[in-house]
Amino acid sequence: MATTYTTKEGDVWDAISYQVYGSTSYVGYLMEHNLPLVDTFVFDAGVVIQVPDLPTTSSSQLPIWRVSG
Secondary structure: OOEEEEOOOOOOHHHHHHHHHOOHHHHHHHHHOOHHHOOOOOOOOOOEEEEOOOOOOOHHHOOHHHOOO
């Protein structure tokens, strides 16, 4: 279920990604869903960021050596 994250003074994209997803690997995904904020590098307190659910991985997105069959 998609949620939101309200920033604290000094938050940055990678720290927010780690906070909400447990990994900095999803920074790009998080930014794609918050395009009006993409030019912000360091956030002020109180900015509401949309936190979409991570997409489920289907077999078509896996590398060929990970596809069973």
